[in-house]
Amino acid sequence: MAYLVLARKWRPQTFEEIRGQAHIVRALQNGIVSGRIAHAYLFTGIRGVGKTSAARVLAKALNCASGPTPTPCNGCAACQAITGGTSPDVFEIDGASNNGVEDVRSLREAVRYPPVQGNYRVYIIDEVHMLSTAAFNALLKTLEEPPEHVVFVFATTDPHKVPATVTSRCQQFDFKRLSSRELMGLLGDIAVAEGIAVDPKGLAALAREADGSVRDAQSLLDQVISYAGDTVRYEDVRDVLGVVDRELVLGVARAVLERDPRRVVEAVAEAERFGYDARRFAQDLLDLFRDLAVLRAVPESGDLVDLTPEEVAEVHDFLDGVSWEDVHARFDMLARGLEALRAAHRPGTVLEMTLLKLALLPALLPVSRLLEGLGDGPVPAVVSAPPSRNNPARELRRALDQPAAGQDDRAGPARREPDPPAPPRASPAPEEGPPPAPTRATGSAEPEDPGPAAAGPGGPPATAEALWTAFLAEIERENRPVWNVLREHGRLGSWDAATGRAVVVYDDPDLRFFFSSKQGPLTEALRRVAGPKARVELESGEPAASRPDPRRESDRARHLKRAALDHPLVRDAVEIFDGDVEEVRVLKP
Helix, strand or coil, X not given: CCCCCHHHHCCCCXXXXXXXXXXXXXXXXXXXXXXXXXXXXXXXXXCCCCHHHHHHHHHHHHHCCCCCCCCCCCCCHHHHXXXXXXXXXXXXXXXXXXXXXXXXXXXXXXXXXXXXXXXXXXXXXXXXXXXXXXXXXXXHHHHHCCCCCEEEEEEECCHHHCCHHHHCCCEEEECCCCCHHHHHHHHHHHHHHHCCEECHHHHHHHHHHHCCCHXXXXXXXXXXXXXXXXXXXXXXXXXXXCCCCHHHHXXXXXXXXXXXXXXXXXXXXXXXXXXXXXXXXXXXXXXXXHHHHHHHHCCCCHHHCCXXXXXXXXXXXXXXXXXXXXXXXXXXXXXXXXHHHHCCCCHHHHHHHHHHHHHCCCCCCCHHHHHCCCCCCCCCCCCCCCCCCCCHHHHHHHHHCCCCCCCCCCXXXXXXXXXXXXXXXXXXXXXXXXXXXXXXXXXXXXXXXXXXXHHCCCCCCCCHHHHHHHHHHHHHHHCHHHXXXXXXXXXXXXXXXXXXXXXXXXXXXXXXXXXXXXXXXXXXXXXHHHXXXXXXXXXXXXXXXXXXXXXXHHHHHHHHHHHHHCCHHHHHHHHHHCCCCCCCCCCCC
8 A cells, every 4th residue: 555644644534633723613513513504614724724624524524424413423435435535525626727717617507416425515625716806706696695505615825815705705714823832742643643752852843844834744744754764853853854953043042142242153153054044043043032022021921932841941041130121122133134134145144243233232221211310401512421321311411511522612503703701800909907806795706707708808799790790700710611601591680698699590491401400510609709608599581682693593403413413322222223313302391
């Protein structure tokens, strides 16, 4: 007797033998039990998941000697004839080679005849989407109102190519891919029945290679048995099918997450030495990072990933301490790298560079940390220092408050008039000598009041204008960038010499954050001018009557945007996410 391949030998003969399609089996069996047998069924799904096998089992269930029954006996003449493909009541038609109008006309003539042996004439049309448009149109009337003894079963891998007029006349059942665990169980049962010992890692590799198809898995097992004999090891599966070594894929993932570029380069070189396809290697690695992301998000999710229990335990060793964001970022970058691989002339080099980029990717910072410490105001000045790793947002704000290195402190808008010379600091009139210190009732000397002395030999300025002039001169000496902003946008609102309270009014609400951050230095400068009791209070006033030159405002906005784009944080974000800056706006309070 000729050898029968496993895909044919282990073809399902009853509903119970159909693996992975419990939802369809239950619906068909319940329909038969309740007598709700449709006149047309449409079975859809990928190759090798049991569409034609389920159609044959349905034909047996309808034509069995004890039927219609949900459990055909497979022993009566009708069941055996259907199994052998010789039944006069079951017709299997190839839609690819019988796709013309004349073929459909012949079918319409044949459906009028009653069944010869069973209860129904069953027409199974495989790859029905291959019928021409004219053939579909010729079949519509018969499909909608066939004789009571006729049942149509259509099977297709491309349901979107079937006209809606046909789909609406059928009960559609979608066959799903089988998971790797389901395929491993099926192959294990077949191996035991055949007396073949298969390594569990080999079964897992066969299941992954089959990609959800039962027939593909059975064919691959048949091929490996022919090579290895009665004992199939994982190495045999790897050598025969050319699949990527699983240990190599896991090793690359570990090296990437542990940021070890040397091991990454060595692994790629080893893959090239074994002749692995770079695109296939990248796809396997992408599937693995998907599983790692699932395990990181849902730790107890061993049944949701395409990993053996041993592999789950192994990946947990190097996955601990790695955030979900880090895993997902690498998955996203690898997915984009896979797109580049498909069009690359040298995919091995592109794969190597992509994996090196993954291995050298710095730790990601959550957005909450970037936003921590940011005020409501705009970014006021230029970038001068890289941000701290401890608090990037606060360090960024501090850096933006200082002038850039190597840049003129008075750098401002283009075509700006030169700054006028600062007014001379007020020179107090000399006094004859310090007054005598007052004494207490006990006769002990009172400590001297350092207020006037701190302001200078002549005490604080006599008028508010003099105070403001001296205050500006002090600020210019200490911090010229702050003096530039204060001179243009600030003014002295009021001055109370008795309490030392000076109200500084700024005319641009956008500078609220800037002035509030400088209140301490401003107060220290005022105390050097007006004494230790002096203090600065800030108020936001109306804009000055003379509006600033729009060109200067435009230059300032352009200056701020350029500073933001040049900041290391922004450059790192663009590099990490491979993005582009579409818009830069100065935040309003």
